[in-house]
Amino acid sequence: MRPFGDIVDELSQCGQVVAELTLPGREPRFRDPARPLPAPLASYLRRKGIRLYTHQAEALDRVRKGENVAIVTPTASGKTLAFNLPILERLTAEPDATALFLYPLKALTNDQLVKLREIEEELGLHLGAHVYDGDTPTHIRPHIRAQARILLTNPYALHRYLPWHGKWKRFLEHLAFVVIDEAHQYRGVFGSHVALLIRRLRRILRRYGANPQFILSSATIANPKEFGERLVGKPFVVIEENGAPQGPRTFLFWDTALEPGRSPAQQAAELLAFLVRRGFQTLCFTPSRRMAEVVATTAQRLAPGKTIVSYRAGYLPEERREIERGIRMRDIEGIASTNALELGIDIGGLDAVIIVGYPGTVNSVWQQAGRAGRGAKPSLVIIMGFDSPLDRYFMTRPKDLLTRPFEHAIIDPANPEILLRHLMCAAAEFPLTKEDLEIIDTDEVMLRPLEETELVQRTPVGWIYRGRVAPVEVVDLNRLSERIVRLECGGELLETMDYERALREAHPGAVLLHRGETYVVEELDLKNDRAFLVREDVDYYTEPLLQEEVEILSCHERIKAGPVGLALGRVRVSERVVGYQVRKRGRTLQYRELELPQVQFDTEGVWFLLPQTLAKRVEEVQGLHWAGGLHGAEHALVAIAPLHAMCDRWDLGGVSTPFHPDTSGPVIIVHEAFPGGVGIARKLFSLAEAWSEAARDLVRRCRCEKGCPSCVLSPRCGSRNQPMDKAAAGVILQFIAEALHGKVERRWG
């Protein structure tokens, strides 16, 4: 059986299809819950023709048992129904019970409200479901506080409202459920903040005598149990087996580099138009809003008579809803979108999905591919590769992309930068006691520095916040560092950025993406911590060139794997942005120099200690360049890291040297780019075996001769990729991979 056989044959004639793989379909698996649903809910499902899939029935059973449940099945598998059913059941049985739904984005809260209200109406219930966030008009807030039984909100709002818990007594006292939807979005810095926000919430709940169940709904990640526990601080039961049906899916791997005359956007538009003209409703995911617009417009031109639009989160809610409806009704035949449509917005399944460029994680690939397929019908997914290292990696090993395990979602609520901030917030919510510290997973020691800086004071009733400014004003859920730079355009604040990050991403001349629009930085005023941007449609992008020095401060863990040493510990990074590149379509057009101050911060890093004998082997025996090899190996390790740890390019940095004063020998250090670290280094340490193997494969299988941006050349290298020796890098990485083989226990996930 070869679904889309004709289409595939036709496309293959262009010579850019490097692989074709078909995943067989899967029949739905149904199950009845252990106890039947109450009549109104049961008849509602019957009316809608819905039978419960295995995972939905299991979720129902387990939530009824009082467990904390993490539902980790793909998009469009009916997760929302899985948790709505037990919640609705309980809220109708207990007239006082309440529920809190947390979403990472405001857009999602509104969508879910619509869904809930529909069900309410169908069932004739009055549950008082409301969205409560910054957009909620002031005059109805008291009413919501007094009456609502279901609240939908987002972390930013929750953070600001927790100090007002006294006004929410009724709601909190009777809280039976906390639903955290799209939970995989809570990772990295943001996720670590949210983890502490949830602990603050739990502390407040305990004060009101509430002990709700937590329900997590997440896209597939490799470590759901660990992640759930880190995020909430409670043990979870994981439901992963997906009972929803899936039609057979054909994956085509399309190499854009095989046709250098046409840009990837052009190629994507042609594919989109082709499929739409053949009557297949197709969704094309692009890495930027600009590309989405270009692809949509071009494709529309190539397919007159059909309707092809672009979609992004920045549209007004009414506009988005209209497009979503148009997609569901199949009035809209083609869509080019940013990853905004990856999230759980209901648009039904489509016939085909085009993914332009590796979206950064395997997780995202499946989220995006998951949009293809209506019920049991066959569907087509075309993955288009650019020439970045990860894209290259997968173009040469397509089966790997489809079978590789998902990345680990990483957060680190113990990061002191984040923990101290939230301790401050907690102390301002009500006096912090020793018992409270248990919920926050910390102890008194952490409060001492806050006492010494007179931000909190210990009193007979607990630690009290005594600063002059409300902590929630000062603690931003997306930031780590204390010094921030305000990015302004036309006198208005666009966003704020950590100082370190601003030097890298908002230097004069930098091109920035904000909500899908491009801006150019005109001036960076470091005396007043402000950057001045202008809105400009440009077709190039910029990459900073970083020079750095890394000092090893301490070592948490070390493994001796034969001749190679692997260590995890604390490092001090001194970084300077020395210039930047102007790049277009993966090629560097220009180098420009910059004069910016050095930044220094402490963070977590992983390093590989290599023996001097290897230097000899590389130089004398093979006649290769030792320092160049170390350099290339370092770049490859950083480039391939996102395969294993859910992070992106800005999250890591590295150095390599034939002689490091702290190790008295050759070393390659990969470190996190955020002060304090968010757990990425630790994760890489635990996966070092797979990580080094992947880096080795990246270099060895690259068909270039002396190194290219797809393997050892880093676009951010402050020393402009000098010295560089690809072959030597291959030898070194092989050496490391061999040495680590079987020696590194996987401790997490």
Next chain:
Amino acid sequence: MDRRRMAEIAERLREEVARHYERELLETGGLWETGPYAPVGVEEYRQAKVFERVLLDEFAGTRLEDFYELEEVPTEYGPAVAIVDREPYPGLGVKPDRCRQEIERAVRLLWGVGPATEQHLRSSGYRSLRELVHHPRWGPEARRLVEAIDTGRIEELAFQVWRWYTASHPLSMLLLGLINPTQFAFLDIETLGITTEPLILVGIAWPEGRELLVRQLLVRHIPEELPVLMAAGKSIAEVRALVTFNGRAFDLHFLEARRSYYGLEPPPDKPNFDLLFFARRRWREELPNCRLETLERYVLGIERSLDVPSALVPEFYVRYLSEKNIGPLVAIIEHNKQDLVSMALLLSRLWDEWFG
């Protein structure tokens, strides 16, 4: 966990809080447009810091009890300390009978009576609530209202007046004439911030004949906030009405928030006559703004010579705590005292203007 590193992080957090405070101070002056305090200009800030320095020199080594008369108020959480003083007070020229008469004429207090109906009733010979007690439609309600007026139940009446006439209407102020002057109190608080920061001072002033008895409950150090909140609650419970300046938007919410922080019930609910509302009604057109300082200067003719600007109270308090020198605290206490006195004078002034 590395102690030095944690100390560094906490130090940076402290700086961040300070920087945020400064930005609010110089640019925005707090969350609400009408206060609680006006933004401070650079020159004003400089002068205030000079003043702070002078105070620190003056009061080095002085103890609070040497400078002020202190009183202890026992509470379940330990004693709260109050600074007591007396200030001259012109009083309100209240003629209770006249007040009652005026209030009785407010027929719009009846549900369903708007300006048009009021006209209609007047032409039918009904000019007061008392005259309506036998009216077929409004009789029962009119009777209830008249009874409330006769017995001075301003708690009920205030709600009705604010609903049908607004809180800034002179009729609202007139209600104060229905009760004994010793039964209401002026209230003004000083705080470390505007939302979730601790209290510094609760200033309450009771009219006693030609004097104002001023009692300022002071948080000498942070652990005393809880006893002060308890004591303030007790004082509020003892009066029948409060007179504040912007208290409806700020002071009372703040006290409630701090009490909630410690798990206490909100302060007893008493009618709050907010002078800001009255002042706006009377002087909004004539003055650049209706801040207390502005009203003091232009209406009462009071010019404060050495005073800490409201926006800098938190800073002065922090300085007092860290230097263990009461100088800056004295400025806060005097500032608050003058606020209370000015509020009392303002009330008298408005009263004379509207009902003299």
